[in-house]
Amino acid sequence: MKLFLAGLLAENNSYSPIPSGRGAFDAEGIRRGPASGVDPGGYLSASETVRRVASLRGWEVVEGLFAAAVPLGPIRQPVYEQLRDELLDDLRAALPVQAVMLMLHGAMTAEDCLDCEGDLLERARDIVGPEVPIGVELDLHGHVTRRMVRHATLMVAYKAYPHTDIDERAAEVAQLTIDSAERRIRPVTAVWD
Numbered sequence: 001m002k003l004f005l006a007g008l009l010a011e012n013n014s015y016s017p018i019p020s021g022r023g024a025f026d027a028e029g030i031r032r033g034p035a036s037g038v039d040p041g042g043y044l045s046a047s048e049t050v051r052r053v054a055s056l057r058g059w060e061v062v063e064g065l066f067a068a069a070v071p072l073g074p075i076r077q078p079v080y081e082q083l084r085d086e087l088l089d090d091l092r093a094a095l096p097v098q099a100v101m102l103m104l105h106g107a108m109t110a111e112d113c114l115d116c117e118g119d120l121l122e123r124a125r126d127i128v129g130p131e132v133p134i135g136v137e138l139d140l141h142g143h144v145t146r147r148m149v150r151h152a153t154l155m156v157a158y159k160a161y162p163h164t165d166i167d168e169r170a171a172e173v174a175q176l177t178i179d180s181a182e183r184r185i186r187p188v189t190a191v192w193d
Contacts, residue, residue, distance in 0.1 A: 006064035007103030016073035024069040046170035064090025080110035106142010118147030135177030
């Protein structure tokens with residue numbers, strides 16, 4: 001069984017006059033595959049945690065793009081689309097997969113996309129189909145949209161601030177996503193606003 005793991009994290013504020021360009025991601029880190037040695041946003045240990053959880057369950061992990069940005073204004077549209085499409089190309093290259101886990105923020109916006117997480121999840125869902133579970137790890141102060149709920153199987157947010165529980169939540173999402181793929185659980189998600 002194979003789990004695809006990737007991350008695209010940005011916390012954007014529409015009040016900031018400074019847009020997030022490629023430099024915002026370069027400053028925090030972009031990693032392609034587990035061996036690159038780059039640690040975007042401190043998520044390297046979380047991806048190691050996911051690999052450990054998956055290995056204990058007899059699963060293989062294929063890692064795609066991990067990119068994190070420093071908090072700024074909305075992402076320049078071409079930068080968002082390039083990173084999103086690279087992550088999705090990595091997912092296509094990993095097929096067939098039995099599960100997907102994405103590390104996202106929940107407050108990522110681009111110039112022409114107010115719900116980047118929803119956009120990414122919808123496109124990932126289109127690639128893997130309706131039966132493959134997609135588990136998502138989120139920042140505790142991100143936004144959960146109806147589009148995200150529609151396309152993710154399950155979402156788990158950090159519980160601590162400062163975010164000292166990223167690895168613990170990554171392990172939780174990995175276990176729940178694998179449980180869902182193995183038909184041990186059937187997560188149900190709803191949003192009310």
